[in-house]
Amino acid sequence: MAANVALLGDAPFLILQLLLDGLMIGAIFAVAAYGMALVWGVMNVINVVQGELVMLGGFIAYQLTLWGLSPLWGVPVAAIVLYFVGAGLHHVVIRRVADRDMFISLLATFGLSILLQQLMNQIWGGDVKTAQSGLGTWFLLDYTVTVSQMKVAAFGGAIAIGAVLIIFLKRSRLGQAIRATAQNPRAARILGIDTNRVFAATYGINAALCGAAGALVVMAYSVHPYIGLPYTVRSFMIVIVAGLGNLPGVIVAGLGLGAAENFAGFILGVQYQVAFVFCLLVVILVIRSTLLQRRRQFLK
Amino acid sequence: MLKGWAVAIGSAALGLSILAAGDAQAKVEGDTVYLGAAVSLTGKYTTAGEHTQRGYDLAVKTINDAGGITVGGNTYRLEVIYYDDESTPARGAQLAERLINQDGVDFMLGPYSSGLTKAIAPVTEQYGVPMVEANGASLQLFNKGYRYLFAVLSTTEQYLASAVALAAEIAEREGRDPATLKLAGAFENDPFSQDIRAGVIADAEKFGIQVVIDDQLPPELNDMAATLAKTKAVKPDILVVSGHSKGAALAVRQVEEMRVDVPMLAITHCDSADVIGKFGAASEYTLCASQWAPTLSYQDDVFGSAADYAATFEAEYGYAPPYQAAESSAAVIVFADAFERAGGFGKDAVRDALAATEMQTFYGNIRFDETGKNIAKPMVLYQIQDGAYVVVAPTKWAASEVRHPTPPWSER
Numbered sequence: 001m002a003a004n005v006a007l008l009g010d011a012p013f014l015i016l017q018l019l020l021d022g023l024m025i026g027a028i029f030a031v032a033a034y035g036m037a038l039v040w041g042v043m044n045v046i047n048v049v050q051g052e053l054v055m056l057g058g059f060i061a062y063q064l065t066l067w068g069l070s071p072l073w074g075v076p077v078a079a080i081v082l083y084f085v086g087a088g089l090h091h092v093v094i095r096r097v098a099d100r101d102m103f104i105s106l107l108a109t110f111g112l113s114i115l116l117q118q119l120m121n122q123i124w125g126g127d128v129k130t131a132q133s134g135l136g137t138w139f140l141l142d143y144t145v146t147v148s149q150m151k152v153a154a155f156g157g158a159i160a161i162g163a164v165l166i167i168f169l170k171r172s173r174l175g176q177a178i179r180a181t182a183q184n185p186r187a188a189r190i191l192g193i194d195t196n197r198v199f200a201a202t203y204g205i206n207a208a209l210c211g212a213a214g215a216l217v218v219m220a221y222s223v224h225p226y227i228g229l230p231y232t233v234r235s236f237m238i239v240i241v242a243g244l245g246n247l248p249g250v251i252v253a254g255l256g257l258g259a260a261e262n263f264a265g266f267i268l269g270v271q272y273q274v275a276f277v278f279c280l281l282v283v284i285l286v287i288r289s290t291l292l293q294r295r296r297q298f299l300k
Numbered sequence: 301m302l303k304g305w306a307v308a309i310g311s312a313a314l315g316l317s318i319l320a321a322g323d324a325q326a327k328v329e330g331d332t333v334y335l336g337a338a339v340s341l342t343g344k345y346t347t348a349g350e351h352t353q354r355g356y357d358l359a360v361k362t363i364n365d366a367g368g369i370t371v372g373g374n375t376y377r378l379e380v381i382y383y384d385d386e387s388t389p390a391r392g393a394q395l396a397e398r399l400i401n402q403d404g405v406d407f408m409l410g411p412y413s414s415g416l417t418k419a420i421a422p423v424t425e426q427y428g429v430p431m432v433e434a435n436g437a438s439l440q441l442f443n444k445g446y447r448y449l450f451a452v453l454s455t456t457e458q459y460l461a462s463a464v465a466l467a468a469e470i471a472e473r474e475g476r477d478p479a480t481l482k483l484a485g486a487f488e489n490d491p492f493s494q495d496i497r498a499g500v501i502a503d504a505e506k507f508g509i510q511v512v513i514d515d516q517l518p519p520e521l522n523d524m525a526a527t528l529a530k531t532k533a534v535k536p537d538i539l540v541v542s543g544h545s546k547g548a549a550l551a552v553r554q555v556e557e558m559r560v561d562v563p564m565l566a567i568t569h570c571d572s573a574d575v576i577g578k579f580g581a582a583s584e585y586t587l588c589a590s591q592w593a594p595t596l597s598y599q600d601d602v603f604g605s606a607a608d609y610a611a612t613f614e615a616e617y618g619y620a621p622p623y624q625a626a627e628s629s630a631a632v633i634v635f636a637d638a639f640e641r642a643g644g645f646g647k648d649a650v651r652d653a654l655a656a657t658e659m660q661t662f663y664g665n666i667r668f669d670e671t672g673k674n675i676a677k678p679m680v681l682y683q684i685q686d687g688a689y690v691v692v693a694p695t696k697w698a699a700s701e702v703r704h705p706t707p708p709w710s711e712r
Contacts, residue, residue, distance in 0.1 A: 004530070011533045017558075021525035118342065126347040128546045130553065130578050137557055144532070148557040221522045222549045226344050230520040265526030271489055271516035273526065 004267045013144040018262045024151035026258020027158035028220070031213040032231050033238035033250050034165055035206035041244040042182040042202045043098045048109040049089075050235050051228025052116040053207050057082055057214020058223030059120055062129045071131035074215035075157060079208040086207025090200045098199055099185075113228065120225040133219040154216040161212060162251050165205075169247070178202055182245075230274075237281050240288075327404040328376070328645050331368070335380045335635065336405030338395040338420065340412050343387025347572070348624050352412045352435055354617055355628025356380055359636075362602055362612065369636045372643050378636065385411055389419035396423040405429070406647050409631055412624070414438035414456070414492060421449050430651045432634050434627035438495050442671035450654050450672045452630045452663065454679045456492060457499030459589040460540050462681045463566035464503040466587070466693045467538045470704050479508030484536035484562070486515040486527045486551075488543035493517075496542040496568065512536050517543050524550045528558050538564045545573035548588075556582035556709070563705030566681070571622055576687055585706040588682040591623040592663050593691045595699050596680065600661040602633050609662045630663035 008014055032054050039047045060081055061074020093112060097105040135149035169175035180188040181198045189195050213231075217223055238257060242249035260280065265273035327334035337356060340349030360378045363369065368377045381403055385392040392411050399405045400423070408424050410417050410433020417436025421444075424431040430448045437456040441449065468478035483504050487497040494516075504511050512534045515527045524541075531539055539562040541551040548569040555565060556579065570576075570588035594610035603609040609629065613621035634657055639645065642653035658667045664677035681693035683702055692702040 007530065007533050014529050014533055017529045017532075018526065021523070021529070025523055025525075121342070121344070121346055126344050127572055127574075128549045130549050132578065137559065139559070146558045150557075217522070222546060222553075224546060227520060227522060227546070230522065262523075262526050266530060269515055270486070270521065270524075270527055271518065274518045274520065 001268060004269075008266070011144075014266070016140070017145045018266055019259055020145070020147055021151070022259030022262030023255050024148075024155045024220070024258070025262070026255040027155040027251075028213050028216050029231070029234040029238060029258060030251050030254025031158045031161055031216070032210055033235040033242070033254055034162060034247060035209035036232075036235040037239045037242070037244055037247065037250055038178070038202055038209075039206045040239060042178055043094070043199050044102060045094060045098055045105040045109065046102060046236070047206065048106060048232055049113040049116060050206075050210060051231035051233075052113045052120070053082060053086070053210035053228075054214040054217060054231045055120060055223050055225060055228040056085070056116060057211030058218035059124050059129065059214070060211065061215035061218045062124070062131050062223065065131045071133055071215065071219050074131070074218070075212050078211035078215040080211075082211030082214075083204040083208040085211075087200050087204040089207070090203040094203055095196060095199060113232075117225045117228070124225070126225060128222045128224045129218065130222040131218045148220065150220050154220050157212070157216060158254075159251065161209065162247065165209070166247050174198070174201055234277070237277065240281065241284050327406055331374070331376050332379050333369070333376045333407070333639065333645065334403070334405055335378060335407045335409050335632075336396075336399035336403060337380055337409040338383050338385040338392045338399070338411045338416070340387040340416070341382075341384040343385075345387040345412050345416075348435070349385075349387070349412045351622050351624040352628045353382065354613075355434070355621070355625035356409055356632055358613055358616055358625070359602065359629035359632035361616075363632065363636055366602070369639050371639050371645070376639075378632070380409065381405060385416060387413075387416075389415050392416040393419040393423050396420045400424070400427045400429055406645065407431075407635060407650065409628075409635070410434055410436055410451070414441065414495075417441055417449075421446055424448055428647050428651075430638075430647060430654055432631040432654065434631040435624055438491055439498075439673075440491070440495070442673045446672060448651055448672075450634070450657075450668050450674075452634055452661075452666055452674050452677075453591050453627045454677055455673050456495035457502070458679045459496045459499065459568055460542060460566055461499040461503040462589065462679050462693055463540060463564070463587050464500055464507065464509065464538065466681060466702065467564055468507040468509065469695075470702070471537075477508075479510075481507070481509045481538065482512045482534070482536040483509050483538045483540065484513035484527075484531050484534065485511065485540045486513070486517055486524060486543070486547075487541075488519055488547055489516045490519050492544070493542040493547070500540050509538075517547065519543075522546070522550070524554050525558070528554050528560050531562065532558065532560050536562060538562070538566065541565070541567045545569045548573035548575055549578065552579050552583050552586060559709040561706075561708040565706065570682065570684070571689070576684060576689070580687070581712075583684050584686075584712075585703055586684045587692070587702075588684070588689065590680050590682055590689075592626045593623075593680050593682065593689070594620070595691055596664070596697050598660055598662050598664050600633060600659070602636075603629070603662045606662045626663050630661045630666070633661050633663075634659070634666055 057078035060078040061071045064074050065071050097108045133150045138147040177193045177198050181195050185195050238253045242253040264276035339353045364377045368375045383395040408431040412435045414436040425446050432450045434452050439455045471478045487493040548567045552575045566587040568589045575583040594606050596606045599605040638653040642649040667676035669675045678694050682689040683692045690700045
């Protein structure tokens, strides 16, 4: 461990490399986390199927490459397809559990995640899939630091998606309805908002966000039917850290988590990378619950 | 009251199962010998489970089409009874019980993966049912004193040790002391890759090679950037990565993306991750461990040469056989041979015949040591050269010379 820290001192370019790689994977976590914050805040559902929706988005982008299209199209296409998948899931399952005890929605979405895993396994098989975006690599500081253009695109895409979402929630009628429903579903219903439609749209938007994130994942990393869980866990963490109503906070927390994780992997060894994430979660929860006990959170 | 009922139902069930067990007899009906197998047809091993099943099926079909096996002057056909173990060890163990107790199977073929084999082996052992397995490579299967377990494949610790040996061999040829070499390793934190790690570390110690990075990738990790950044800084001579097909895809992709210059990159699961198809030129020079290759010069009477097997398999299923299929076919051949030598279908006679196996199959030489693992077949090492897998080690079976060192990215 000390040797690894010394290595950072000897080769300072590594710090930049780790930071950049961390920020870029963090951006993808952030996109999935926006969706989770929305669904959690508006519908009071902790969406355990989040990671599987991300994987499904990745598989859709992969499918496009099988049809000879660039996987870059996967970002909008997966988002649109997943919107309808999400709305469908809401109609069949989520709307029946949305107002209930959180435990029921946890179980229901957990069941959905198993179902989706098996379906993806049946359709695309149990091997990892990746798609080549055709983008290259940039080199900084005399070839010592490399920046994959795909990851930069993923980063930019994630930030743009976040910005669009924030504006959408602030300005559009549906966005305002979503926020109103999040604050008080009963009052929103009394004031004429069709909360069931709002829920469906919210869940659809969440799935679309996951789909876009998945298309970025398949181009920058890889997808597999059974590796969705880390995305669920990271989303959950980011939302916990940022708070439900705080979308800019989600971006910052996502980026920070990605970078912290990467540094921890380097310094402690990758075997402790995930353990570090969970330790961090515990620390943050303790700090939050002591410092911010009395502040109520709602979707602004 | 409730308790009373539970006891009654329990004892009735027990009685029934004893009846069923009593009913079971050696599953040789008429001219058909039944083998049992639990394979993964759903769940996370679906793809590999299917290769396993197809390997078994192809060997059974080929043997039957050629007239079956001759035991004690009579000819018999082979047939396999399959169940889907859903890729879960507990289910595998249950199904093994079912195959033995209800279906009366006396001979078992292995499931896919070390984990499932570990779950099933105690069951077959308990009933004294010989099992020939082809897809459980973990060394831990062979230090438990099992008498009825036989494996045709090379055990895990040999997977990438051959790459370390190759690096040392090259260094010596170039007049360099292997002890000056530096090795970086990244191994997924699961039993399979940790076995591989043990083999690599042991071999590195044997040659005095210094291990400069020894990272254990969490199974859920989808990014190797931290390990590779470190690799760039310490500049090892060999980079070894093991993490099933995810590890293979990540390693090849990110080594290129991050322009990690390393003279030798050795990984597992190249073919199942399809690194050539996905990454093209970026995968060149990569070394891949494999149990078997169609270009090897082994042969037998059932399929002919390794190349003949590949052709037969491709004609039947429309794709080139992965080694998982080849070794599964070999397991059936080994059973057929043991039946013929045993001259009957007594479990212990067949077990003893299996233990005395000494033969060449298209898949490789087969001879079991006292723990049941095959010690006659080495692992092979492929290198990706001009967009194709070429065997480069062990030198005895190699088709081509290894290309070493990998040129730096600035020249590729």
